[in-house]
Amino acid sequence: MASDIRTSELKNPVNVAEYLFRRLHEVGVRAVHGVPGDYNLVALDYIPKVGLNWVGNVNELNAGYAADGYARVKGISAVVTTFGVGELSLLNAIAGGYSEYVPIVHIVGTPSTLSQRDGMLLHHTLGNGNFRVFADMSKDISCATARLNDPHEAATLIDYAIRECWIQSRPIYITLPTDMVQKKVEGERLNSPINLNYPPNDIEKEDYVVEVVLKYLHAAKNPIILVDACAQRHRVLDEVHELIEKSNLPTFVAPMGKGAVNETLPNYGGVYAGDGSNQGVRECVESSDLVLSIGAIKSDFNTAGFTYRISQLSTIDFHSTYIRVKYSEYPGVRMAGVLKKIVANMGKLNIQPGPKASNEIAHEDRGMSNNEAITHAWLWPRIGQWLQEDDIVITETGTANFGIWETRFPRGVLALSQVLWGSIGYSVGACQGAALAARETGRRRTILFVGDGSFELTAQEVSTMLRQGLNPIIFVICNSGYTIERYIHGMDATYNDIQQWRYKDLIPAFGGSDENSKTYQVQTKQEAEDLFTDPDLAAAKVLQLVELYMPKEDAPKALKMTAEASARTNAKQ
Numbered sequence: 001m002a003s004d005i006r007t008s009e010l011k012n013p014v015n016v017a018e019y020l021f022r023r024l025h026e027v028g029v030r031a032v033h034g035v036p037g038d039y040n041l042v043a044l045d046y047i048p049k050v051g052l053n054w055v056g057n058v059n060e061l062n063a064g065y066a067a068d069g070y071a072r073v074k075g076i077s078a079v080v081t082t083f084g085v086g087e088l089s090l091l092n093a094i095a096g097g098y099s100e101y102v103p104i105v106h107i108v109g110t111p112s113t114l115s116q117r118d119g120m121l122l123h124h125t126l127g128n129g130n131f132r133v134f135a136d137m138s139k140d141i142s143c144a145t146a147r148l149n150d151p152h153e154a155a156t157l158i159d160y161a162i163r164e165c166w167i168q169s170r171p172i173y174i175t176l177p178t179d180m181v182q183k184k185v186e187g188e189r190l191n192s193p194i195n196l197n198y199p200p201n202d203i204e205k206e207d208y209v210v211e212v213v214l215k216y217l218h219a220a221k222n223p224i225i226l227v228d229a230c231a232q233r234h235r236v237l238d239e240v241h242e243l244i245e246k247s248n249l250p251t252f253v254a255p256m257g258k259g260a261v262n263e264t265l266p267n268y269g270g271v272y273a274g275d276g277s278n279q280g281v282r283e284c285v286e287s288s289d290l291v292l293s294i295g296a297i298k299s300d301f302n303t304a305g306f307t308y309r310i311s312q313l314s315t316i317d318f319h320s321t322y323i324r325v326k327y328s329e330y331p332g333v334r335m336a337g338v339l340k341k342i343v344a345n346m347g348k349l350n351i352q353p354g355p356k357a358s359n360e361i362a363h364e365d366r367g368m369s370n371n372e373a374i375t376h377a378w379l380w381p382r383i384g385q386w387l388q389e390d391d392i393v394i395t396e397t398g399t400a401n402f403g404i405w406e407t408r409f410p411r412g413v414l415a416l417s418q419v420l421w422g423s424i425g426y427s428v429g430a431c432q433g434a435a436l437a438a439r440e441t442g443r444r445r446t447i448l449f450v451g452d453g454s455f456e457l458t459a460q461e462v463s464t465m466l467r468q469g470l471n472p473i474i475f476v477i478c479n480s481g482y483t484i485e486r487y488i489h490g491m492d493a494t495y496n497d498i499q500q501w502r503y504k505d506l507i508p509a510f511g512g513s514d515e516n517s518k519t520y521q522v523q524t525k526q527e528a529e530d531l532f533t534d535p536d537l538a539a540a541k542v543l544q545l546v547e548l549y550m551p552k553e554d555a556p557k558a559l560k561m562t563a564e565a566s567a568r569t570n571a572k573q
Contacts, residue, residue, distance in 0.1 A: 007184055014187030016154045016180050017046040022190055023162055024052065024105060029078050030440050031055050031070065033063040033433065037082025039124070040109025043181045044080065055436065055468065057429075060086050062461040064093020065429025067104050071097070072416050072430075073392065073437035075235075076166060078105040084124035087134055091141070093429070096421035097171045098141040100256075101233035104171040105162065106138070112179035113149050135175060143170040151183040159194050166196045169233045169320075201337045209323050209330050210341040213316055216325065217342070220290035222352035225249050226272055228302070229256035229419075230295030234320040239339040240294055244268075246343055249292070250354025252285055255405060256302045257295065259393070259415030263357060263408050270357040271405040274307030275565075276558035278406075280355035286310060294318045294335065299420045301401075304558060305565020357408045359384030371524045374548065376556045378525060380406040383449075386532045387413060392434050392446045396427035398484040399477060399550075400449035402559035414443075424482075425457030428474075432461050435470040445540045446472040453482045453498045463510040465543055466517065473537065474545045476503045480552040487555060487563035488570070503547050512543065521547040 007013045014022075024032070031053045036044060047054050057063035060081050071077035081087045087108045097104045111122050111131065119129030126133060139145060144164035146157035158174070165172040217223060225247070231240050237260060244251045244265060252272040253261050261268055270281045277285070285291065286309045293315050300306055317324040318335035358381075365377040376399065384407035387393065394416040395404045401417050409415070416434055418426045427450050435446040455476050465472060482496045490496050504519040518536065522528045528548065531537055537544060 010184055010186050012187035013184040014190070015046065015182045016148060016151060016185055017043045017176065017182070018050060019155055019185050019187065019190065020107070020158050020174070020176070021046050021050045021052055023158055023194065024078050025050050026190075026193055027076055027162060027166065027196065028074055029076060029105075031436055032078045032080055033057055033067045033070065034080035035060050035063055035082070035086055037086050037109060039082045039111060039178055040080055040107075040176070042178065043107075043109055043176055055464065057464055058460045060089035061093055062429040062432070062458050062464070064090040064097070064104070065426050065458065066433035066436075066461065066464070068093060068097050068102050068426070069394065069416055069430030069433030070437045071102050071104055071433075073414065073434050073441065073443075076103045076105065077433065078107060080107045080109065082124065083108055083110045084134055087138070091137065092423055093426075094138065094171050095141045096418055096423050096426065098143070099421040100418060101169040101230060102171070103165045103169050105165055105174065106142070106171055107174045107176055108134075110175045110177045113177045114179060116177070135173065138173040141171065142173040143168040145173045147175045148180050149177060151180065151185055154180065154183070155185040155189050159189070163194050163196060167198060198334060198336065201333050205330065205333050206337050206341065209325070209333050209338055210345065212325050213323070213338065213342055214345060216290055216316065217292075217346060217349065221350050222288050223249055223290040223292060223349065224285060224288045224354065225251040225292045225294065226254065226285065226296070227251065227257045227260050227294050228254040228296040229260070230297060230320060231257060232260045232295070234295065234335070236295070236336045236339060239336055239343070242343050243339055247346060247349055248351060249349065250284055250352070252281060254296065254302050255401070256297055256417070256419045258404060258417070259409060259413055262411055263413070264411045266356075267354065268357055269354040270408075273302065273304040273405065273558060274309060276304030276307070276402070276405070276561050284354045289314050291315045292318070297420060300566060300569065301419050301422065301562055304562045305569070307561075307565065359408045368526045368529065372526070374522070374525055374528050374550050375554055376403050376550070379528070379550075380404060380556070382528070382532060384408045386538075387447070388445065388538075389413070390443050392416065392438055392443055394427050394431050394434060394446070394448045396450040396454045397422040397424050398451045398454060398482070399479070399555055399559060400451065402556040402562065404449070405558055406556065424454040428455060428458040429461045431472050431474065432465050432468070432470065435465060435472045436468060439470065446470075448472055448474045449477065450474070451477045451479065451483060452501070452503070455503070456498060456501065459506060460510070462506060462543075462545070466510055466512050469516070471540050471543050473540055474543075475548050476545065477550055478503070478547055479550045479554070483552070483555050484559060484563060486553070487560055488567045491553070504545060507543070507545055515542075517543045517545070519545045519547075523549040
């Protein structure tokens with residue numbers, strides 16, 4: 001059993017749980033997601049004591065998705081589960097956070113150290129006395145673990161784990177046994193904030209890399225910039241925007257990097273995803289003799305089925321832990337310092353003008369007559385016209401993830417999606433977390449686009465949104481099932497069909513009323529156009545849900561191409 005620290009030895013005794021939650025408050029967390037269970041109940045009592053709010057989700061998976069969405073807006077998040085049954089229900093969401101570089105603090109209330117030592121046959125265990133088995137499961141999807149079994153080590157472990165969560169931008173795993181919650185640690189440590197500064201580059205290495213990059217940049221005839229998700233996750237957007245604005249180079253984003261760049265800038269050209277790009281974007285990027293690739297994640301869906309046509313011989317990759325210039329790699333050199341010095345020393349560059357992104361609807365897609373159905377070709381540019389500055393836009397894996405490529409955002413729009421992990425249903429939980437973070441940060445609107453099939457996986461999280469008084473705008477794309485799967489395999493297969501719900505009726509079923517919610521249904525372009533001009537919808541004063549009907553076989557062009565590539569990859573022998 002863990003030994004006590006004598007209170008008399010401590011200048012300012014603080015309970016372990018209080019110390020943990022105060023550290024979370026210090027790094028910016030204001031709301032804690034999760035589900036109560038008997039192994040975490042006493043710890044939960046400390047949440048309001050330190051100025052944090054308990055969210056209370058309907059299940060652990062949704063709590064994890066919500067914590068993911070919250071972290072993408074606020075920079076870090078926390079979620080609390082109970083031992084075994086609770087934490088395992090969360091793991092899919094935590095794996096997504098690890099995959100996509102999202103900093104989530106996962107706290108697990110566990111049986112007492114005494115019970116663990118004696119191998120007691122407790123509920124929520126496998127009945128074999130192994131109390132480490134679930135921690136072992138989380139180990140490979142966490143960048144750090146802290147098992148708070150000894151008060152002598154607890155504060156140090158907490159500080160270390162939270163720092164790693166922030167620096168590596170990935171989830172961490174903390175276990176808090178029931179008999180450790182009220183053990184004492186040194187509260188004086190709280191007077192010194194956790195050091196969240198990134199380790200500096202070796203100056204000599206950094207200067208050499210900058211010199212090499214500038215040599216190729218000055219020699220290039222038509223360089224371009226391509227920004228991806230890790231520029232956001234590793235917090236270099238200030239440096240990226242300074243480079244974009246001062247260089248005036250044509251700038252593009254990968255799908256996972258959507259929203260990382262101010263899309264109102266005159267040199268912003270759109271989304272590059274290989275064959276999934278529009279022709280002007282593809283020609284500009286693929287003809288460039290030097291691509292400054294910042295934070296790339298070259299996954300299948302992020303490259304429209306690995307259809308990038310950019311040679312490594314014409315690429316400079318900037319990452320959080322290394323720089324790669326063509327085929328020469330410089331490990332241990334972080335991109336932030338390098339980008340700053342490139343901007344300071346780049347001088348005049350050769351620039352070839354690139355394409356201009358817009359929200360113009362193609363002439364052949366503008367028709368509104370004869371109850372014309374809503375199409376993806378019409379919808380996504382129209383969404384771009386309707387969005388406002390500083391909106392948060394969440395898109396679900398599937399049609400929405402691909403459709404949003406054709407939307408040019410107003411300034412300050414933040415986009416959330418899960419292109420790499422791709423867990424369907426993610427976006428509904430993420431919407432709850434993002435909307436809560438939006439309220440905390442003063443952003444006005446949170447907008448979700450989710451397919452009907454995905455919505456049915458996690459729809460109950462709308463209940464939490466109502467409970468928390470949140471006011472997102474939720475567009476449920478009603479197209480009779482799993483469209484992306486249809487295009488990969490089984491267009492008319494019954495396993496891609498779903499039970500049709502009366503989605504609007506879920507709002508009153510979850511406790512919504514005329515005072516805190518509103519619902520709509522649109523089935524034609526004209527009805528959708530009327531809705532987009534409705535000031536009540538735009539005002540977003542209450543939670544709003546829109547049933548938006550589209551043909552089953554309609555899909556964005558990029559989805560169709562990516563699905564075909566995915567099917568080919570799956571079929572390889």
